[in-house]
Amino acid sequence: MSVFKRAPIAVRREERAAHIFMLPWFLGVIFITLGPMIVSIGLSMTKYRLIGKPRFIGLDNYVKMFSDARLMQSLKVTFLYVIVGVPLALALALLLAVVLNKGVRGLSFYRSVYYLPSLFAGSVAIGVLWRQVFGAEGIVNTIAGWFGIDSMGHSWVGDPKTAIWTLILLHVWTFGSSMIIFLAGLRQVPQELYEASALDGANKWQQFCHVTVPVLTPIIFFNLVMGIINSFQNFAQAFVVSGGTGGPTDSTLVYALYVYQQAFGSTRNMGYAAALGWLLVLIVGVLTGLNFLFSKKWVHYAD
Amino acid sequence: MRTSIKKLLAAGAAGAMLFSLAACGGDSASSDDESGPVTIRFAWWGSDTRAKAQEKVIDAFEKANPNIKVETETSNYDDYITKLSTSAAADDLPDVMTMIDPFMADYMDNGSLLDLNEVSDNLDLSKFSKDTFSGATGENGEKYGVSMGVSSHGLVINTKVFEKYGVEVPNDDTWSWDDFENAAKQISEKSGGEAVGYSIDMTEQLGRLWLRQNGEDYGIKGKEQVGFKPETLAKFYEFEKKLIDEGATNSADQAQEMFAAGNAPEQQPISQDKAGISLISMNQLGQFEQAAGHELKPVMWPGETQAKERGGWTKQGTFVSINANTEHKAAAAKLVNFLVNNEEAAKIMGLDRGVPANPDMAKAIESQLSDSDKRFSDWVTKLQKVNTQEYTNMNAGAATVITEAYGRAHESVMFGKATPLDAAKSFKSELQQAVTQ
Numbered sequence: 001m002s003v004f005k006r007a008p009i010a011v012r013r014e015e016r017a018a019h020i021f022m023l024p025w026f027l028g029v030i031f032i033t034l035g036p037m038i039v040s041i042g043l044s045m046t047k048y049r050l051i052g053k054p055r056f057i058g059l060d061n062y063v064k065m066f067s068d069a070r071l072m073q074s075l076k077v078t079f080l081y082v083i084v085g086v087p088l089a090l091a092l093a094l095l096l097a098v099v100l101n102k103g104v105r106g107l108s109f110y111r112s113v114y115y116l117p118s119l120f121a122g123s124v125a126i127g128v129l130w131r132q133v134f135g136a137e138g139i140v141n142t143i144a145g146w147f148g149i150d151s152m153g154h155s156w157v158g159d160p161k162t163a164i165w166t167l168i169l170l171h172v173w174t175f176g177s178s179m180i181i182f183l184a185g186l187r188q189v190p191q192e193l194y195e196a197s198a199l200d201g202a203n204k205w206q207q208f209c210h211v212t213v214p215v216l217t218p219i220i221f222f223n224l225v226m227g228i229i230n231s232f233q234n235f236a237q238a239f240v241v242s243g244g245t246g247g248p249t250d251s252t253l254v255y256a257l258y259v260y261q262q263a264f265g266s267t268r269n270m271g272y273a274a275a276l277g278w279l280l281v282l283i284v285g286v287l288t289g290l291n292f293l294f295s296k297k298w299v300h301y302a303d
Numbered sequence: 304m305r306t307s308i309k310k311l312l313a314a315g316a317a318g319a320m321l322f323s324l325a326a327c328g329g330d331s332a333s334s335d336d337e338s339g340p341v342t343i344r345f346a347w348w349g350s351d352t353r354a355k356a357q358e359k360v361i362d363a364f365e366k367a368n369p370n371i372k373v374e375t376e377t378s379n380y381d382d383y384i385t386k387l388s389t390s391a392a393a394d395d396l397p398d399v400m401t402m403i404d405p406f407m408a409d410y411m412d413n414g415s416l417l418d419l420n421e422v423s424d425n426l427d428l429s430k431f432s433k434d435t436f437s438g439a440t441g442e443n444g445e446k447y448g449v450s451m452g453v454s455s456h457g458l459v460i461n462t463k464v465f466e467k468y469g470v471e472v473p474n475d476d477t478w479s480w481d482d483f484e485n486a487a488k489q490i491s492e493k494s495g496g497e498a499v500g501y502s503i504d505m506t507e508q509l510g511r512l513w514l515r516q517n518g519e520d521y522g523i524k525g526k527e528q529v530g531f532k533p534e535t536l537a538k539f540y541e542f543e544k545k546l547i548d549e550g551a552t553n554s555a556d557q558a559q560e561m562f563a564a565g566n567a568p569e570q571q572p573i574s575q576d577k578a579g580i581s582l583i584s585m586n587q588l589g590q591f592e593q594a595a596g597h598e599l600k601p602v603m604w605p606g607e608t609q610a611k612e613r614g615g616w617t618k619q620g621t622f623v624s625i626n627a628n629t630e631h632k633a634a635a636a637k638l639v640n641f642l643v644n645n646e647e648a649a650k651i652m653g654l655d656r657g658v659p660a661n662p663d664m665a666k667a668i669e670s671q672l673s674d675s676d677k678r679f680s681d682w683v684t685k686l687q688k689v690n691t692q693e694y695t696n697m698n699a700g701a702a703t704v705i706t707e708a709y710g711r712a713h714e715s716v717m718f719g720k721a722t723p724l725d726a727a728k729s730f731k732s733e734l735q736q737a738v739t740q
Contacts, residue, residue, distance in 0.1 A: 051413045247714055248717075
């Protein structure tokens with residue numbers, strides 16, 4: 001006789017059903033994610049131009065990275081995008097969550113409206129729209145004209161000084177998904193903490209700094225990590241706004257776009273692109289690791 | 304027990320036989336007599352308008368060849384290029400596909416394309432002169448594609464804009480780069496900001512023209528070497544920069560935005576009467592005129608008569624090629640033959656991909672040409688007459704990077720990120736790297 005009690009039949013059935021329902025996901029992970037990932041390790045050590053067979057070249061692709069000026073440019077662009085875009089989006093999300101949490105009338109309406117951009121900002125259509133909005137004859141210039149700023153004819157997406165900022169703005173605009181999570185978090189802040197701090201004479205701002213934010217830190221942390229990972233993967237917006245070139249003068253050459261160009265552009269360095277993909281894994285991995293390391297200093301988990 | 308093993312063996316043997324039968328079926332289909340019905344795939348790039356016409360041609364072909372069914376695939380140019388290379392990687396190229404120099408060089412080097420001489424039973428190439436295979440010819444005279452039309456990029460003048468601002472249309476048979484600059488400058492000045500003289504082009508066409516006028520080119524025929532001096536290209540960049548600074552063109556950021564938006568005819572300043580001169584792919588002349596609502600004048604290149612030698616060129620706009628590994632050589636060859644040698648097909652397609660390189664077809668469609676078609680075909684004829692300088696292809700590695708590498712160098716000058724000379728040097732070194740790779 002076994003010492004373990006077998007689970008009742010009903011539970012086992014449920015487990016089996018669960019496994020069957022999870023099967024599509026498992027298959028997807030194995031064949032669509034894991035499989036290609038393993039193959040790409042192999043490819044990253046070859047010269048492979050899609051047409052023809054891959055040729056093994058050892059670590060040459062990784063060595064090449066050190067002398068690749070466009071890779072450096074692309075890293076610069078990507079880090080600017082992440083370092084400016086992610087905190088801005090988070091701050092905006094938190095601010096609006098706090099405002100909405102005050103019990104605005106029609107809360108669910110606003111919640112949906114602010115969430116919408118997160119749903120479709122990655123789409124091609126929004127990229128096209130953005131190019132129009134910030135174009136030489138776009139609505140931004142029209143509105144600037146109302147305030148006496150004559151920028152008509154200046155294309156914000158066509159100027160290397162401003163093009164990346166239009167993309168950062170587009171990213172900030174997608175604050176909605178973090179906002180929803182913040183809203184849920186705000187509901188969890190114990191009301192008695194506010195009452196207690198009010199009795200001690202704390203004003204609203206002090207309450208925000210010393211009650212709301214500390215309680216929310218696990219959620220801020222979650223949003224920060226997800227935000228960083230997502231922004232490193234930005235592709236569609238930069239692709240559409242720059243017409244696939246990362247231009248003008250590589251000023252919108254975000255990392256994923258550069259990987260795509262290497263893989264499918266005129267040079268078709270599939271092997272090098274695979275190596276670049278692994279560099280991205282490394283970068284995001286290290287950043288996430290650092291995030292977790294530093295999180296011990298500022299994230300408070302209620303116990 | 305025994306019987307079941309026997310049964311199993313029998314079943315296995317039957318299965319094996321079925322397999323070999325199926326294999327036989329495959330074999331006989333690839334031989335040339337083709338008794339049974341076959342299905343072949345045909346892929347091309349282009350607009351919806353082109354797709355509609357092309358489908359009509361396919362219908363006519365299927366009617367004439369009831370045993371051949373054609374599956375079609377189409378997408379815009381950029382996606383087509385990407386899709387084709389991934390299909391090549393998966394060993395799944397279509398049986399028949401449109402190709403373009405320099406993009407096809409990789410496929411030629413790699414042995415992905417069929418030498419059309421091999422299928423001469425079903426494909427008649429006798430009407431095509433030798434120079435129509437330039438760009439598609441292998442080292443030993445292999446013909447990897449046959450022309451679907453002659454076209455080229457070229458400048459058009461919006462005479463309405465010239466008239467409106469009282470600027471004289473230059474004589475394009477003899478105009479110099481100075482004349483070009485003056486005309487552009489005058490339009491910008493006299494229009495008071497409503498229009499620009501020249502809608503600046505971000506591609507490599509004019510740069511290459513300039514090099515060729517100076518007796519240089521990107522490549523040197525038969526040599527793994529880049530064929531131009533950075534100083535020569537730098538002169539052209541300086542000229543363009545001057546045009547921008549004088550206000551003879553739109554600003555670099557506007558040009559960049561338009562370039563990123565994909566250069567649709569109706570969005571171009573030239574078809575909105577906001578520019579006097581613009582560079583277009585000339586087989587789109589009709590679409591540009593339609594967008595503008597009036598005619599545009601295709602012109603000869605500036606600086607040709609003053610230059611060391613004429614720099615212009617004409618080339619085959621599109622080739623059609625056959626997959627070297629097709630299982631249905633004969634059917635594929637029949638389709639290609641129909642596309643390039645059949646009057647009905649020629650009449651349906653018109654000048655969509657350029658002037659047919661088969662003179663009989665060009666003649667067959669003459670009577671149906673619209674006015675703008677005629678302007679286009681006259682321009683091609685004239686260009687072919689005056690430009691005798693050969694069009695040199697670079698080897699596969701270099702040819703494919705020209706567009707992007709030039710684009711980056713050009714942008715860096717236009718936005719003042721690099722001096723003309725440095726930009727020209729970096730373009731050259733990128734090409735050099737690609738040549739020797």
